[in-house]
Each structure stands twice: as structure tokens, then as C-alpha cells.
Amino acid sequence: MPDSDRPRSSARLAALDERLEPVKRFELKPARTRGGLIAQFLGLALVAAVLSSLFLLPGFLGLGATAAAGVSDFDALPADLHIQQFAQNSTVYAKQGGQDVPIATFFAQNRQDVAFDQIAQTMKDATVSAEDPRFYTEGAVDIWGTLRGAVATVAGGDVQGGSSITQQYVKNVEVEKCEALTSQKKVEACYTDAAGVTLQRKVQEMRYAVEVEKNYSKKDILTGYLNVVGFGGQVYGVQAAAQYYFGTTAAKLDLAQAATLAAILNNPANLRIDQPDSKDNGAANGYALTKARRDYVLDRMYITHTITKQQRDAAKATPIQPTITPTTQGCAAAQQYNAAFFCDYVRDVILTDPAYGATSDDRLQTLNRGGLKIYTTLNLDLQQVAQASLSKYIPGSRPGIDLGASNVALELGTGRIVTMVQNRAFNNTDTPIDGTTAVNYNTDEDYGGSQGFQTGSTFKAFDLAAWLESGHSLYETVNASQHVFPTSDFTNTCADINGPAWPVTNDEGSASRLSVMSATAESVNTAFAEMGTKVDLCSILNAAKGLGVHLASKSSSWVQTPSLILGTNYISPLTMATAYAGIANNGMVCTPIAIDRVVNADGTDHKVGKTSCTQGLKPEIAAGVAYALQGVIKGGGTAASANPYDGVPIMAKTGTTDDSLENWLITSTTKVAQATWVGNVSGSTPLRSLYFNGVGGGNVKFSIAKPILKALNATYGGTDFTEPTDAVLYGSQITMPDVTGKAPDVAQKLLEGLGLDVTVESTPVDSDKPAGTVAASDPAAGASVEDGDSVTLTVSNGRNIGSTPAPTATGGGGPSPTPTGSKDGG
Numbered sequence: 001m002p003d004s005d006r007p008r009s010s011a012r013l014a015a016l017d018e019r020l021e022p023v024k025r026f027e028l029k030p031a032r033t034r035g036g037l038i039a040q041f042l043g044l045a046l047v048a049a050v051l052s053s054l055f056l057l058p059g060f061l062g063l064g065a066t067a068a069a070g071v072s073d074f075d076a077l078p079a080d081l082h083i084q085q086f087a088q089n090s091t092v093y094a095k096q097g098g099q100d101v102p103i104a105t106f107f108a109q110n111r112q113d114v115a116f117d118q119i120a121q122t123m124k125d126a127t128v129s130a131e132d133p134r135f136y137t138e139g140a141v142d143i144w145g146t147l148r149g150a151v152a153t154v155a156g157g158d159v160q161g162g163s164s165i166t167q168q169y170v171k172n173v174e175v176e177k178c179e180a181l182t183s184q185k186k187v188e189a190c191y192t193d194a195a196g197v198t199l200q201r202k203v204q205e206m207r208y209a210v211e212v213e214k215n216y217s218k219k220d221i222l223t224g225y226l227n228v229v230g231f232g233g234q235v236y237g238v239q240a241a242a243q244y245y246f247g248t249t250a251a252k253l254d255l256a257q258a259a260t261l262a263a264i265l266n267n268p269a270n271l272r273i274d275q276p277d278s279k280d281n282g283a284a285n286g287y288a289l290t291k292a293r294r295d296y297v298l299d300r301m302y303i304t305h306t307i308t309k310q311q312r313d314a315a316k317a318t319p320i321q322p323t324i325t326p327t328t329q330g331c332a333a334a335q336q337y338n339a340a341f342f343c344d345y346v347r348d349v350i351l352t353d354p355a356y357g358a359t360s361d362d363r364l365q366t367l368n369r370g371g372l373k374i375y376t377t378l379n380l381d382l383q384q385v386a387q388a389s390l391s392k393y394i395p396g397s398r399p400g401i402d403l404g405a406s407n408v409a410l411e412l413g414t415g416r417i418v419t420m421v422q423n424r425a426f427n428n429t430d431t432p433i434d435g436t437t438a439v440n441y442n443t444d445e446d447y448g449g450s451q452g453f454q455t456g457s458t459f460k461a462f463d464l465a466a467w468l469e470s471g472h473s474l475y476e477t478v479n480a481s482q483h484v485f486p487t488s489d490f491t492n493t494c495a496d497i498n499g500p501a502w503p504v505t506n507d508e509g510s511a512s513r514l515s516v517m518s519a520t521a522e523s524v525n526t527a528f529a530e531m532g533t534k535v536d537l538c539s540i541l542n543a544a545k546g547l548g549v550h551l552a553s554k555s556s557s558w559v560q561t562p563s564l565i566l567g568t569n570y571i572s573p574l575t576m577a578t579a580y581a582g583i584a585n586n587g588m589v590c591t592p593i594a595i596d597r598v599v600n601a602d603g604t605d606h607k608v609g610k611t612s613c614t615q616g617l618k619p620e621i622a623a624g625v626a627y628a629l630q631g632v633i634k635g636g637g638t639a640a641s642a643n644p645y646d647g648v649p650i651m652a653k654t655g656t657t658d659d660s661l662e663n664w665l666i667t668s669t670t671k672v673a674q675a676t677w678v679g680n681v682s683g684s685t686p687l688r689s690l691y692f693n694g695v696g697g698g699n700v701k702f703s704i705a706k707p708i709l710k711a712l713n714a715t716y717g718g719t720d721f722t723e724p725t726d727a728v729l730y731g732s733q734i735t736m737p738d739v740t741g742k743a744p745d746v747a748q749k750l751l752e753g754l755g756l757d758v759t760v761e762s763t764p765v766d767s768d769k770p771a772g773t774v775a776a777s778d779p780a781a782g783a784s785v786e787d788g789d790s791v792t793l794t795v796s797n798g799r800n801i802g803s804t805p806a807p808t809a810t811g812g813g814g815p816s817p818t819p820t821g822s823k824d825g826g
Helices: 010-023 034-052 064-076 121-131 143-154 165-179 184-195 199-215 218-228 238-246 255-264 288-303 309-316 331-337 340-352 360-369 380-393 456-469 516-522 525-532 537-546 562-566 573-584 619-633 700-716 726-730 744-753
Strands: 090-096 099-106 373-379 402-411 417-422 477-479 513-515 588-590 595-599 613-615 651-656 662-668 672-682 733-735 757-760 774-778 784-786 790-795
Touching: 090 331, 090 340, 090 360, 090 380, 099 331, 099 340, 121 165, 121 218, 121 255, 121 288, 165 184, 165 199, 165 218, 218 238, 238 255, 255 288, 255 309, 288 309, 331 340, 340 360, 340 373, 340 417, 340 595, 373 380, 380 402, 380 417, 380 700, 402 573, 402 700, 456 516, 456 525, 456 537, 456 562, 456 573, 456 619, 456 651, 456 662, 477 516, 477 525, 477 790, 513 516, 516 525, 516 619, 525 562, 537 562, 573 588, 573 619, 573 651, 573 662, 573 672, 619 651, 619 726, 662 700, 672 700, 744 757, 744 774, 744 790
Parallel strands: 090 373, 373 417, 757 790
Antiparallel strands: 090 099, 373 595, 402 417, 402 672, 477 513, 588 613, 651 662, 662 672, 733 784, 774 790
């Protein structure tokens, strides 16, 4: 009942009690025969009628002893009906043009409560005229209907009794309580108590009805009745019925429509008008059964003087012509906004959050019956751009490849997800349809997602973090010429990594010595493998985990062999975007959220899960990683073609796995991060062997992401990233001494004393230095190096033909096929 419900006059009720007081001393005798049961039933019905009447009928007073026989027993019955909130539709909203737009509805019963003045008078009159014409003048119990039911019972039928609207309301409220239960056994028992054809239930119904009429006005009871009753199938309440059957609202129902809905109330299962092929009540025969009942309703309205003869006849002449307007249940409706997968993610968030119920069944009931207004983080304007850009290049299906693609973006500092799209349409039915799926490629398995995808070189962001945490710097140089790495070269304090040697290749051939900055911009695999020999592999995983990185499937285990450096673990795009947002946010990572606010049916706020922010990386380390990643999307970097060059600073990293099975681009500004993925959902088709709308499969991620980045930047803008410290950039600088002409062991000892990592090449080279002495060093004398840098010494063969120039670095971050499945990130 609404808050405005008003109690009936306590003075009148007190008068009734005073008149009945003399007979309350009588006790009910146990009935031994069917006739005795009926007499008892009649006695209790008469008591109920007297107690609930607005005035005392003289005929009732003449029944004195009959009424008195049941008063004490009747008063002893439970009186508090405990009227609960009826099941209401829950609605999911997203922002479009700054306004909240409904994108999906969940319900167990399609119902939307309306107030008394939101229901057409024709509907109220039709209901009262057909169901309870004495509603406004009688009490809670229809005594004449009860007498007719008793006569039928005596004649050999089940225990019967005519029901007033108040009694019907009580029955529906009791049935509604059963609908809210989750245990099938309890549901069945509840239905027996609420709707079973027994004397005890009927008397209890009357007792509740009496109490309801003491506390609520006729107007409120009628409103409650029209909001709770079923109109066939999942349609409950007059508002949902008006929308479903006629495409209108309860307030705008005309006379013929209102009479039709009132007719359906008599037998919703058989009189519903949404089954045109029904043999007995189909469209071909003008919905004959429903029309007959509708015309009866119209006749009753004429008899009760709520309509004229002319109105009745005109309405009777009107054929029943439904305009079935279904309210789509669940996330399929959000497909029109390209938001079905995001909606499904929201649903999964609610079904796993204890704030919505102690058990999964309780949470499902809250969603389907609670009338929640769920205001989400999704920006439909950005969503449209993301979907259009993705769909321009990646179709829902393509022969020969199980093709997938996705994009997800979220805000820094809040974790609010603002886009979530993919190439396939949403389909959670049991019927497979080409180009559709129920799997959300952006999310973890527990939230409707896949088991994740290998990240390729996008994982190198965490390699960089571990590199800087161990005291190394960005302009430190590393030797990228080694292509086979014995497992013994690596340390992992978290796991045993014994195994075969690890072969590593680059996209574009070999590379020699280069800075970590260049190695990042060009995604040189061999350089990162060399860097991995100088840090604890465990520290790489810890850096990733500190930024919220976790495997997409809880049934999976971390790959902890050296190949993890190049991204062999299976992680979801949403998780990777969250981690990059943390890096760009000075190391402060915030868990993703999809819901801003939830409002209960009564207008109060429901508790919602908030983002949780933690310092995943030290700010100076995060600043260093962000600095290095900015070079990836500038000239010469592997992602330069995705840069919209709109003045907003961007950091980025590309990723391509072995045989180009998966392709990634993850970016972030100081405001918003995004992850774009294209790849094999299953199977092993190389993307670089394919073209998408004229763009090669290895580069299509850039074409997809560029318009998305432009739209995100136009909405959010962005500022400069935090400048890294000199220590992060350059470390502790050392000037490389000249060791040429010295004995190799002497030179090695000298350089190692400076903290440098020295390698002496075993093959002598032509040099003007004496045979057996150092011919040259790389880096050369005078170069700036720092603690831990690698130095290579070559030994002279004594042939005086001049020094051999040092090779220059080349190459990119191509695939690195290995027995352990190591991946590249170009």
C-alpha cells in the first residue's frame, strides 16, 4: 500500500465491537458433519461481514446467536496480512547525450505499479462492475456471494465462497508472497495455503480482508488490486497489461480496452488475447471467449450506471484488436544500443554481489522482482563510436576463422567503464546463430567472459615496472643480439623454472645494443629477454598483480617460465585496460565498476559496490613506465599509426602473439584507458594472412582504435603525464673508460668493479691493438653507462687493418615461436 493509505474510522469500528461484545462469550462447537462445516462457514462469513460493514444491517443483528457462535474463533485468526512490495520490473539505464536512457528490463512478472489517478476511470468502473458491484457499499466480505458459494457447497461441490475485490486482493497478495520464495517445496506449500480450496483458507482470507478494510481506504484497495492481479503469462498489473495488449498506458485506456482487460481478469489463462492462433479464442473468430466476457462486463457497467446504453452498444460493436507490445526481458533489448554484453556484465555483477542478497537465488529475486533502477557507467555516445569503428573492420563471422574482436574503456581514478563492445551480437539462447555469442570477450570467465587471451607484448609494461624497481633505468642499454637463452640465465624466486633453452626472435631480424626506451618503442623481444635475465621473474608477476592483473579464468595457473616476459598468460581486455589506467594514474589502480547508483522501488538508494583504489606501483616507477610507453605511439613507435595527434598525450603498447593469432593495442591518457583486441577465439589462423576492409590483419587494431581514441580524447581531454626522475631515466651515470690494449681479464675486472656486466667475445677480430688484448668495447670509451649495464669486449688478433665498427640495432617486436609458447608484442 502507498504511504498515503489512511485508516478507517476508529470510532465506527469501536461501535461495531461494542455491539458484538455480548456475543463474544460464546464458543465455537466442533463441526462433525459437512452440513455443520457449512453452517460454521456461514457463521464466520456473517461475522466477517458485520465486522467489516460500513453500517449494521438489521438482518444481521437478527442472526444474533449464529454470529456469536463464530466471533471468538474469527477474532483469534491472524489478522496482519503483511503486505509486501509486489514484484516490480528492474530497469538498467545508460547515459546518452547526458540523459539517462533505459536499455534493458528484468522481471519475473512484468509489472509497473501506478497510482489511483494514473488508472483510467473506465478501467476502475469496469473492474468494480464486473467483479464486485457492491464494493463501495459493502464491507470486506461479499456476504451474498458467500451465501451462493455455501449453497453450491451443500449441493456437493468444493468449499466455495464469493469473493469481494478486497478478498481477491488478499488472495493475490498471499500468492505474490509465494512467488518470492526460492525453495520449490516452500512455494508449493505456500500456494496451498494462499489459494487452496479449503474452509480454513477461505475463513483466513475473510479475516485478512476485514483487517485490510480497517486500515485502508476503498480507493487504495482498488489501486492495490489492479496493480497486483495477473492478466495472463508474465503480465501483471493494469499498467503492464495496457502496454502489452494495447500499446498504451493505464491512464489512456478507452472503454472497450478497459472492458477487455477486466474480462481477462476472470480467467487470464483462457481469455488472454496474445495468442491469435488459439483454437477456442483466436483472432480468426474474433477472440470469441474474451469478447463474450467483455460484453458481459459492458452490460454490468450499464446496469451499475457507470456508462450509458449508447456507450455500451458502441463498445460492444468494437472488435477486439490487440496491439501486442512486448516488453523484452533481459539484456537482448540492449542490443539496439550495442550494449547487450555490457548489460550482461551488469547483471553478473549484481548476481555476485552480496549487497543484493545472501544467496545467488536471493540476488536473482532482487533483480527480477525488486523494481530496481540501475544507473550504469556506460556512455552510449562513445559506445556507438566504438561499435561503429570495430564493426567497420571486423565482421561477426568470417569463413575459416573463429574471429573475435573487442574494445573496452574506463576512467582513471574511478574505474567507471564507459565503453564495452565486440564484433559479435549477443545471443544467450540455446539456439546458435552465426555471428552471435553469449561470451563477453572483454571480461573474466566469472562475468560471462572467456578464459582470456594471451597478451603478447602488452605485458612488457610490467617487465618495465620490474626493471625500474630493480634499480635499472630507461636509457640503460642492453645487448639485444642474443636469440637463445638458457633457463639458467633467469631467476624466479616464486617458482621452479628448470627447462629447455628459450629461443627468441624479433619481427624484423636481429638487433644489437640499444636503449630500453628504443627497445620499448620498437618492441624488441630479444632486448626484453635480456632484461629479464637481470631481474627476478617473480618481480614481473608481482608488478602485474599489484596493478590488478589476474588470470581471466580461476581454473588457470600462471605461466612463470621466462616466456611470461613476452605475454603468454591469458588475461581479459578489461583487466589489461584497468592495469594501464593504474600506470597512467601514477601507479594508483582502481577496480572497474559498471554501476553508479541503484534506486529501490520505494525511492531509497540501494547499496552499490564502489571502486577500490590501491597504490599498485610507486609513483616514480609508474611515471617511468608511462614515459617509455609514450614512445610507442609516436613517430618510429609500433603504434604510431593509431595516434589521432589531437594534442592529448597518450601512452600505448602493442601486442602480437606467436603466428599473429592475437593482436592488441592498449592505451591510456591521464583521463581514460582503453584496450582493443582482435584475434582467434579458438583455432590458429594467422591474422597477418588476412585483410579486413583493405587493412592487413596485423595492423587492423590501429585502424579500429584511432577513431575511438579521438572520441575519448574529445570527451575527456588529457594532460601531460608525470615527468620521471633522472634516476629512472638515466640511473647512476658512469663514463665508460678506455680499456683497449689491456689484457681482457684486466679490463673485465676493471669494468666489473664499476658495476658493469662484462662479456668477452671468444672470436678475435682484426685490430691495430696487440694480439690478445682488448680491441674494442661496446659501448665505446667515453659513453655514458650506468650500474648494471652490459659491456661487450672484443679481442684483437694483431692484424693491423683498423677497428671494425660496432653494429647498429635493428628490428621490431615480431613473433617468437618457442617450445614454451613465448609471445611477441609488436
